[in-house]
Amino acid sequence: MDRRDFLKIMGSGFASIAGADLLIPKRPLASTPGTEFYGILVDTTRCIGCRRCELGCAEVNGLPLPDISESTNQTVLKTPRKTTDRQYTIINKYETSEGPIYVPKRCMHCNQPGCVAACPVKAMRKREQGHVTWDVNCIGCRLCMISCPFDIPKHEYSKAFPRIQKCNLCWDRFNQGQLPGCVEVCPTQALMFGTRRQILEEGKRRIAANPGKYVDHIYGEYEVGGTSHLYLSAVPFEQIGFRNDLGTVPYPEYSTGFLYAVPFIFVLWPIAMLGMNRGTKKENGEEKEEHHGEETDKGKH
């Protein structure tokens, strides 16, 4: 190989490395000292299925107000529902070994959300205080929907200008010192708002202080790397609509294997290919076949 080829290969190598560094995924910064994630402790033994949280949520978010009269509730709670592009939170009723149990379902505000990792434009963001919020620079690719293990983000398919809709832990109200809309109206304190540390402590305290009342597991403590909605239950969680096969690996970690390979491919592939192209070149009589502009190596050592 002559000087020229050597410099070409080194140059492309360094250029790739410099460019590739931009692509190495950086771990998210730890929260600023003094900042903690906030969340909600959901004690399903206290929930009476009145659905006032659904009404409260709709009121503070300008969504259609659900009818939560006794008779309507009877019908609505017959089959488990999902959140929709019009309802950020819903109550489901499950018949269990301990009788009927009511469970509020909404965004879990994961510690390391899959939706945030999936978003190409940072429309889905995990705020420093733990809230996972959606913003209008979204392009509507719906990868957040595919990446959420709880199937929470909902797309407004019927609109020409659709948004992604989900609970945002009342981010705007939080910044005005107010409680989330659901927590504020819950009559039985089934919903408790606080820092994740506080609500986790409270959950463990309740379990320890009431042996036999609760299953000794807080759903969301470790699931998918931990979430900010933590659930207490009197029965195993599979009986009240929770999946027990989601694992404890934070969802973004499933993509990091591929992402870490990217800089290597960006550096190694061009070098290997340039090397192969140079290596397969015939030294004699190949001038005509050479790219115009690339001088031959005859006598250029």
Added chain:
Amino acid sequence: MAGEKLETVAVAAEKAESPKIKSFGDFIDFLKKELKPEGSIATPFNIISLPIMLLGYVFIVLRLASGLGKPITNLSQQYPWGLWIGFDVVTGVAFAGGAYVLCFIVYILRAEKYHPIIRATVLNGFLAYLFYAGAIVLDIGRWWNIYNPMVGNNFGVNAVMFLVAWHFFLYMLAELVEFSPAIAEWLGARKARKILGAMTLGAVIFGITLSTLHQSGLGALMMMAKSKIHPLWYTEFIPILYFVSSIFAGLSLVIFEGSISHKVFAYQLDEHHKEQYNDILVGLSRICAVVMFGYFFLKILLVVHGHAVKYINTPMGYWWLLEMIGFVLVPCFAFLRGAQREDTALIKFAAIITMIGIILNRLNYTFIAYNWYVPLSEKYWPTPIELTVTASIILTEIWVFRWMVRRMPVLREPPAWAKAMGHD
């Protein structure tokens, strides 16, 4: 296409002379002349394709005006991705993989045997990304924000989708550079042809690197759907499976499309090219057979390693066996047999079966093996509108391809002045 049968070698030779374009006005005149249809417009293909294309354009306007809801698409909260992403974009990009594979073979490994089809393949690849990756604009809900991954200060740099978006864009540019010598020859722009020819190797190396990453990247998009994709398909190595399968997906399309082009544009091919084409088919067939066998073995390995063998004796398992045996193993052996016997009919058959297998595979990841446990009444099926728009996009791409192959030196020999400059 009766028009082609009328064209003579003399007319083709006349085209090989460069047009005299000295100003923008000249260029417009030249373009107008080139856009005039050459033969009969009312060919069977045109009569069938044009109404579908026009209907598709109407539906596209409807989609933009009213959103993605029914009856435009059957997308739902459980199935956010359907035909447009799963087939147009993801499968389309796999099929376009022939371009990077063939560029690697011709420009990096210098296997001159395949040189005659390189331009048609690169053109196909470029148009595929232009149209199919362009179809993304149709599918995303907030399409007016499409430029957001490209410009601004909100780059989701840790997101696989961000990487895929950039790669599609850069790869389109690389392929345009790779194909641009043919455009320069068409315009008679000798200076441009010289410069662009010198950029080919760089564009090829850049393109192959990008392709490796975005072919595997499309698979990486599904990594966080672990709880939703059936264990016989889900593995940490989905990106590698997508990359490996893009090799034989792309080459199968090259065989399929090449067979059609070589018949339709036979008048452009000299005897030498026609003789070589059989050798090319046999060579591609061998490559496909080897890669497909490796892919099959890899799949088995991953299923065993992932403790998913027990799922094979279930309905979804039978579906998986159908995809793996019927549409990977069978065409693999057909390619092998076809290459051994130089049986081009068998090779073409193998290519079609392989392509169906790729479609099945990609659609499995998008909405069949994805959320496979959802009850039948809630499952996703494409609407007639989705199917029409997809057909319209593909047919439009074929029309553009046809126009370019007719007017530019893609299959026919480049003009003498360009050949003197050397390798394109």
